[in-house]
Amino acid sequence: MEVAPRKLLVLLLVTTLLAASCGRVVESPSAPARRTPVSPCDERGDTFAGDVKLARCLTEWFWEQRFQQAGETYRPITRFVAYHGEDGPDCGDQKSVPDNAFYCPYGHFVAFDATWLQQMYDRMGDGSVYVVIPHELGHAVQAQLGTRFRYNAERELQADCYAGATLSGLIRAGMIQEESGDESELLTNLEAAGDPTDAWWAPDAHGTPEERQTSFAQGFNEGPSAC
Structure with missing residues (x-):
């Protein structure tokens, strides 16, 4: 299927950015004249568990x-x-579900299905962690700012934008190091994350694949103020 030039640019941009993300603290032995930033986090991103903890720590540091x-x-x-599968925490009167991550304003916490997230991590690399965790913490930021939305899709797209801004900010600050990744698999994941239709008024809508990719890229390129 032929892709329109503008959409193709967005997809390539977001794919490149996500493939570049990683959880390793920057080390630059080949450039001794350049001072290496000191990470505010004790965690090291060399395992799934380490990447998840580091993504949480660095994202909260950024905000x-x-x-x-x-x-x-x-x-x-x-x-x-x-959590794993069906054993996640409740959020108010809502039960958690498998294959999901969420921010809960009742208690101000983030929860995620670790089995589901690790499957994405194993399949696509650590870039998936550095999208999911900053996205959910973006909802925590929305709650603190008291941001109101008419439609759920608006809330989700802004969280995507915040995730892009977070990743960009951490790269610029030298807190994470760019690495090559599997661009095609990351792109497939991003496309799957979008709603299959453009029913943006639906109460559980998150935005179409193109909308989510565009929002992420906007945050990455322009920072949180553009979100």
């Missing part, structure tokens, strides 16, 4: 810096819950 710049105080999430 702490942004809130401080605005003269505000970032409130870290209270819990970071890994």
Whole structure:
């Protein structure tokens, strides 16, 4: 199927960015004159568990810096819950479901199906972690800012934008190092993340694949203020 030029540029951009993400703290032995940033996190991104913890730590560090710049105080999430299948925590009167990650405003926590996320990690690399975790923490930021939305798709697309801004900010700050990845598999994952239709008014809508990719790229290129 032929892809329109504008859409192709967006897909290639987002694929490249996600393939570049990784959880390793930057080390630059070949450039001794350049000072290596000190990571604010103790975790190392060399395993699935390490990448998940590091993604959480670095994302919250990123938002702490942004809130401080605005003269505000970032409130870290209270819990970071890994569950498996049906045994996830409730969020108010809503049950958790398998193959999902979510932010819960009732308790200000993030939970994720670790089996599902590790399957994506094993299949596509650590880039998946650095999209899912910053996206959910983006919802925590929305809650702290008191942002209101008419439609759920607007909320989800802004969280995608925040995820892109977070990844870009961490790369620019030298907190994560660019690596090559499997671009085709990452692109497939991004396409699958979108809604199959453009019914943006649906209560559970997240946006079409192109909308989600565009929002992520906008955040990456322009920062949180563009979200």
